Amino acid sequence: MGENEITYEPAMTPDDVGATEHVPPAMTQKSLNDDILRMIGKPGKVWWAVFLLDLTILAIGLIAERNQIVQGIGVAGHTRPVMWASYVTNFVFWVGIAHCGTLVSAILFLFRSHFRRAVYRIAEAMTVFGVMTAGLFPIVHLGRPWFPYWLFPYPTQRGLWPNFRSPLEWDVFAVTTYLTVSSIFFLVGIIPDAAAARDRAKHWFMKLLYTGFSFGWTGGNNQWKHFYSAYLYFAALATPLVLSVHSVVSWDFAVAQVPGWHSTIFAPYFVAGAIFSGVALVINLLIIIRKGFKLEHIVTLDHMEKLSKLVLLTSTIVGYSYLVEFFSAWYGPNAYERNMFWWRFTGHFWWAAWIMFSCNVIFPLALWFKPVRRNMPVLFVLMLLVNVGMWFERFVIIVSSLAHPFEPNSWGVNYRMSWTEAAILAGSFAWFGMFFLIFVRVLPAFSIAELKETLAAPMRRKR
Amino acid sequence: MSEDVVFNRRDFLKLAGIGAAATLSGCAQPPTDRLIPYLIAPDNILPGVATWYASTCRECPAGCGLLVKTREGRVIKVEGNPAHPVNQGALCGRGQATLQGLYNPDRIASPMAREDGAWKKITWEDALKRAAEKLGQAVRDHRGVAIITENATGSFEKLAGEWAGAAGGTHLVYEPFSYESLREANRRCFGLSAVPHFDFERAKMVVSFGADFLETFGSPVAQARGFAAMRARPESGFFVAVEPRLSLTGANADQWVAVRPGGEIALALGMARVILTEGLGAGDKSLGEAVAAYTPEAVEQQSDVPAELVQRLARRFAASRPSLAVAGGIASQSEQSVALIAAVNLLNQVAGNVGETVRFDRTLNFDAVAPFGEVQRLIQSMDAGQIDVLVVHGANPVYAAPAWSGFAAAMDKVQYRISLSGMMDETSDRCDLLLPSLHALESLGDAEPARGVWSLLQPTMKPVPMFDAHPAGDTLIALAKASGFGAFPAAWSEYLVARWQPLHKRFGAGKSWGAFWDESLARGGVWEEPDATQVKWSGSPAFAAPALKGGSGPALVLYASPNHYDGRGANKPWLQELPDPTTKAVWNSWVEIHPETAAGLGLAMGDPVKVETSAGSVTAPAYLYAGIRKDCVAIPLGQGHTAYGRYANGRGVNALDLLPASQDAASGAVAYLTARVRISKAAGPADLAMTQREKQQADRQIAQIIPVAVLLGTAPAPARRDTSESVPGGPGSSAHEVEEVEAFNSRPGKYTEPREMKPGEKTPAHAVTAYEPIHRARAARQIPISEGAYKNAQHRWAMAIDLNSCNGCQACVVACSAENNVPTVGPDLIQRGREMMWIRIERYEEKLDAAASSSRNDVRFVPMMCQQCGDAPCEPVCPVYATYHNPEGLNAQVYNRCVGTRYCSNNCPYKVRSFNFFDYSAPEKPTFAFPEPLNWQLNPDVTVRSKGVMEKCTFCVQRILEGKGNARDENRPLKDGEIQPACAQGCPTQAIVFGDLMDPESRVSKHSHGERRYWALNDLNTKPGITYLKKMERETA
Amino acid sequence: MKRALALATVVMLIATPAVASAQSFWAQLGAVKGPVQPIKFPHDIHAGKLGMDCLYCHYGAEKSPLANIPAVSICMGCHKIAVADRPEVQKLAQYWDSGKSIPWVPVYMLPSHVKFNHKRHVRAGITCQECHGPVEKMAVVYQYPSLKMGWCITCHRERQNRADSQNPTIMDCLTCHH
């Protein structure tokens, strides 16, 4: 390794997407500083309106959850054989959402694709809040939600330990690790920007806050050296982590022998799906923010287009996985599997299956066309559809597989989503939204330092 | 028996394990409320140890013997009395549910009087005073007094009779299912008015003309046992069901003859004619002219049964000696029911079965039951205002007598009506005074259910304290004394003892009365082998086919509900939640319609359908059933109660309202098969809660059959679809098996080839399965665990279930619920797939065709409970070890460790794990399943599960532990069959065998290695601990 | 809500073992006295001074899963005559005469999902004191062990690891939880 191992060429060469394409020359380090730090500060009426609405929805969700704890999980729509339904669906959905952040910040970092610099902070925030949301659902869906700590390995007088062979136990490790690592990654990235914010902060409290976030950063050469070295290893650790986490989540299903679950393709298929939905949500958020905060010159159409190409790629992977699943079900010897997949698209939940297929495979085909990729309203709608589709993908995998098990005796008992579940689902979005709304107002939503690197470093002598 | 049991309520709850929710956190509780010991140490009660008493079941007239299990003076379970001649140890579901009659929260709590329309609690003194006033008045003025009782038989019936006599009144023994036509027909044919004893065990072929002898007809438990014995013989045991609607009994038939309603007579006579004309019969040859008219063609014409089928049936019937034809059952009671039964008698006579399989030795005791004619006379005199006082005990004619009889209206004309019934019912509700009687399990008494059987009832517990009831006998005596008539002993017990003196002389030769009495109580009664009464043919009545009233619509088939009998079971949640064996519907009535007929009306499953006759109309959900003729609809009886407690009221409809006035020509018995109906789609949403919606097994091989020819070695084994029978390389594995195993193993995710074990290495108990021979370890590389608790286990518990014996009666389901504190959840939750039963009987209708009346009938029943898999899919997925494999091969479920991820249930291929979606054990919750005093029944040896935990069958591990403990106390090895789970114990046909696979001599080992064995969903390689034995498939006639 | 649950979790984690150990610790010190009983029945005199066998009154312990609380009749067996003048004994007599039984305050309570079998333990030759402590020295009986699962298990483990370990299911969950 060595310096050449960590390269931050000031963007000079035209082939470097980091600079010439993305940043109008008018921009200087100072203007960048001001533009981005402008976002922090007294929120306006619109922000407050959205925030209060958000809190209301969250409250409704919490009431539903309380009722469920008091009455029993029966207030949700679960039945035998559909013992998992919307809650596990939400869990997988949110974990999926959480994946794009690490992808953009870590994987693209290792790939040196500089366009990430404009978007990765948003993506990372989304990751952290996404995991925080996902982490709720394993507890929400428990029959006895007051005992979640029994899943953690801690020494007790009973001498009991959790069962490390259970995929649910793997989840405990994967998700907690992911939450920890992605939060650290997020906060470390913020350090230099927090310093910048601190140096501009007027109010003593904000000063205190940013001093905290900046760890007293001064941009000394020694700090930069270890900072970037560590940052590299965070990326290097987060990359395998992000792949492992959704693989583990997919094994919740793949390890069971339920027809429709028991499939080796699940890990890559889930990871692709996760990135698919995650990037889609990032695009939605960016479209709102760049408009709301007038940052079109920082997050340019090229950024958006690059992201939507990522969506297109993952969409094709997901579509391929669907087809392969069906093919192997049809081609393989397993009659249960074959019957299952036929039922999935023609049986009681056919509509869900078709929503999934059209939203994830058919509609994204529009992204093959440049005008679509650069048309923000259209892109926004398209990405919303993608996330609807991805939610239904998990729903179909979980519910329709369970509803048609080996034993014909239990066929025909069909799951119906209850109001409690709907309220808790809405609440989960509100929970996520609450953190995100606070985030954009309190922390620099774009990496100032890294964006400055995209500018031509000021040189007296021209090279 | 027991002394003063002074536990307070909380302690009952604690013993019953209720409030588990509060304590499941696992923390030791701080000392809370009081613990109240006995005042005087009772000699026969040791807290924590069960005491057993013998008694007699009073849920139906069959009178099975009971063993009643009590703990701390509470009855917690009833089981069949193995010594008892009627049921020999088994007990049907209705019998098991008698507990919920005892502890029914809607029992009458104290004497009550009706004052201006409302019920008012009064004291016994007051009550007796009021009653005596009216009664004395009536007796003094020689006005009419009548007493109606159920068919109690034995001393109480006598007492009631004497009481009525002394009061100058009438005594009416009322049973809705009175076997009146049967007795009348036998009187005419054999000169003996009796319900004969049908010996199914000896029969080599049985033809049932609508008799549901596995459900309600005669003595079901005894008959089921005999039937199973007959069916166990591959070379014979052919069974044909002749009925328009396939009953549970019919579902067990090899062949279903979907005869036109009322055509049974023609078929019976036609068969007789064939036998006579072809001279096949062993019996009476002189009856030719009686049946001359019934040529096979004529029969086909009258009954839709193909002529050549009539001949084939007849020839086979005559050829298999002795054979047996049975007629009876409500569903076939038409205006010609005596004629029908006489025709069947004739058939038996010519085939030479009378005295062989139709015997008059141990006849069922219906002698005292009043013919419907008498009931009508009473109704008339009540109507005419000639009856001043009416006393009712046990019987519920207001509900059970058809509406047209006008009983209710007439009863209202009686001046003063007294009910001695312990439970509020429709009849009691129309009374002026309630003098509640004790439940059978609380009272002393006797019964003579069959000839040569004197069965005793004894108080198995102190009367449930919240109900202030008296023994019915004492009440009668007290009434008589108070109103000054008759001369009765001071107490009912004295009367009983007096009546037993002759029996003492007869059976207690040389014994003191005390010794004899105690022995008899302990044994459950006294009995003797009755002498065989020989009967001669004494002519038959005129035969005619019944005409059905009312237009050209489908015929109405009413049948007795296997769960509720004549309706007296409807107040017991267990029986309400027990799925109907035919439809698997619960908590409701329904109208069974052939799918094609339904399609014509645009009816889907569960749609409300309106059924109308001239007499009335009812609306109930439709059940689309291929097992019924297109020109029939069927409705079960027993539901539609109006005043029979919270569990019965407003559930379903009382189909008796549909009956037009119609009686049997010869006997005057109520005709149930008599009307044609108009059916139409009614408004409203589909609403029928069923525990099993899909009745096709979609080639999943869960219920399997094997042709008898294969068993007899006269035909090669059919090519197999999967290897669910084969033990790879196991003992007796043939070449083709091995090939199959190769093919099977080459399929993805399947069995890995087991390795030879090192010398001295032995498979530990938990790894032993019937699936795999003991001399092998479970699979390559995998060395079975032999550490810690797994070191020196000596048992591998397993079960073998014979689908050939299982007739789908579901006694095991109720037994299981009673033993394991399984809550009932009600129809709404069941509709959402949340039933809690640990064992269910799955019904698979492979071939069910009303049109092809000559074809094979293939309905299969599979008892499905936790398979206790050797390699259980549910275990590894639990994150907290709440379910794991115990050293003795049980698939353990630790309720208090469960956090409720429900992953295990998802991964269970058999879907036998039930989840506590709500709190069924917390008294303050609306979902509470055991309202006081139902919770008194809870088994203290089994934890009552709380909200949010998974539960399932454990092979009754509490019984296993108890059994092992007893063996250890006596310092001896366990005996095979010593430990019996509740389901195996209660099974009338002994279809369920439980034992230890480690012991090669045990019955379960032998069964598990027999040639009929297979494992459900075996290609998942779960290595189940339950081995199924295939049902035998016989050649049809 | 996650926060709340997490907090609750932490609190439980700390509290449960702490309470547990504290309880047993003080109990062993004898600092915590048992509950006040309707009659001050002195075990130290009956079991200690008089050396009566525990099973004389609690005879259920060797015959039944439950160790019975003696019926009043058993007390009166002796106390009709013996020291009938003592006030506490007169209290007893009052209960007897009024036909009421004595509302003892239970000292040992197990949650209902634990099935403890006295018979098995007594027959395995475990003395009462091993679990109930020096009752013969207790004027007032108090809960001697913690009654935590850990407390049960330590003994079970130790016995399982013995060479002569008789009971194969001594460490099986189902043995106590069913």
Added chain:
Amino acid sequence: MKPPAALARLLNPPPPKYHGVLGVFYYVDDAADAVRALRSAGLGPLSIFSPIPHHDLEHAMEQGTSLVRWVTFSGGLLGITLGFTLCIYSVLSWPLVVGGKELISLPPFVVIGYESMILLGALFNLLGMLALGRLPQVQSKAPYDPRFSEDKIGIWVPGHGETLKQAEQLLRGHQAEEVHVHA
């Protein structure tokens, strides 16, 4: 509005007495040249403040590579060991058979080991960074200027007396925008 007194002290602590020269640059190449000159003159140890890292400066400073990698590596190693140890210990401490699998069934344990490796790796990485980068720091060891987080580059030359003069000249010589001398 004013912060509470305690906070105020924490936020802007009384500036310590610095001894040295602070040069403020805008152009990176100027700064780099200055650094080279200063170091060749044997002044230092220098510390440089910049809003973003500049290679020219790093080259000029001839910094070695960071040691964080080793901390991270050992963390990962510890993690995977602990993960497997936990699993194996727990199944042996109370053997329970599930699904007829072996007690020590490694494949599932790999997941646990893997995740704990990453967890501890990341935590150690963080600690390494903080420790080596002297973070969090309450008091900068050189006079800090808010513009250093915006677009200015600062070069701090500690020293007394003569060195101050020399450093000042060198800095001015390389067109430092400002030069502050703390004598």
